[in-house]
Amino acid sequence: DIQMTQSPSSLSASVGDRVTITCRASQGITNDLGWYQQTPGKAPKRLIYAASSLQSGVPSRFSGSGSGTEFTLTISSLQPEDFATYYCLQHNTFPLTFGGGTRLEIK
Amino acid sequence: QVQLVQSGAEVKKPGASVRVSCKASGYIFSGHYMHWVRQAPGQGLEWMGRINPNTGDTNYAQRFQGRVTMTRDTSISTAFMSLSRLRSDDTAIYYCARWDVWGQGTTVTVSS
Numbered sequence A: 001d002i003q004m005t006q007s008p009s010s011l012s013a014s015v016g017d018r019v020t021i022t023c024r025a026s027q028g029i030t031n032d033l034g035w036y037q038q039t040p041g042k043a044p045k046r047l048i049y050a051a052s053s054l055q056s057g058v059p060s061r062f063s064g065s066g067s068g069t070e071f072t073l074t075i076s077s078l079q080p081e082d083f084a085t086y087y088c089l090q091h092n093t094f095p096l097t098f099g100g101g102t103r104l105e106i107k
Numbered sequence B: 001q002v003q004l005v006q007s008g009a010e011v012k013k014p015g016a017s018v019r020v021s022c023k024a025s026g027y028i029f030s031g032h033y034m035h036w037v038r039q040a041p042g043q044g045l046e047w048m049g050r051i052n053p054n055t056g057d058t059n060y061a062q063r064f065q066g067r068v069t070m071t072r073d074t075s076i077s078t079a080f081m082s083l084s085r086l087r088s089d090d091t092a093i094y095y096c097a098r099w100d101v102w103g104q105g106t107t108v109t110v111s112s
Helices: none
Strands: A004-007 A009-013 A019-025 A033-038 A045-049 A062-067 A070-075 A085-090 A102-106 B002-007 B010-012 B018-025 B035-041 B045-051 B059-060 B068-073 B078-083 B092-097 B106-110
Touching: A004 A085, A004 B002, A009 A019, A019 A033, A019 A085, A019 A102, A033 A062, A045 A062, A085 B092, A102 B078, B002 B092, B010 B018, B018 B035, B018 B092, B035 B068, B059 B068, B078 B092, B078 B106
Parallel strands: A009 A102, B010 B106
Antiparallel strands: A004 A019, A019 A070, A033 A045, A033 A085, A062 A070, A085 A102, B002 B018, B018 B078, B035 B045, B035 B092, B045 B059, B068 B078, B092 B106
16 A cells, blocks of 8 residues: 655644645655645545645645655645645555645644 | 535444445536545544446455445435444544545444
8 A cells, every 4th residue: 555654743833824744655656646624523625636736716825746755735824714634645546545634733 | 516415424333334325416426436535533534445436336445345335326426335344443424525525424433
């Protein structure tokens, strides 16, 4: 199975901060990666697909980059509604696998 | 608009089976794979498998092989996920997902 190592597992930041979350794949997955945001009690919501394409309706402060084994999600200026848990998902190889999640908390 | 609406919460005893439904609307059901993902309390997301609604072909995560069955009924644009021989660690929220759209989740509680 492809392991998706997500870091950090938790992060404290302030409104207006720029934050970066990383996912590292145990083997190359080209750009077959998405980023998801989950708030408590809600289903996940896709932010980024194909590693760097912004999902329709998602604010432009979210961006993704990377290819192969290293991927990043960047939030350019944190807003109060961004405090949530973030997951990456690789869909290159079965079984599809998620990163362990990054919990983004208010400092 | 594109929507996935799941069936309601279930409480089951160990050893029983559960079937969760996921009704799609707002798009051509047969045109998109349907995935199933679960999330145990306080834990991360886990992919269980997917079904091609057009052909009925399935791919399951190895750890669920033999216990999970994914089916669909194209006449009512609905996908189903059945999990058998339930254990307490199957207690989780189960989601169907098209990746860009997710169902609201179905809580399955396994308890004696």
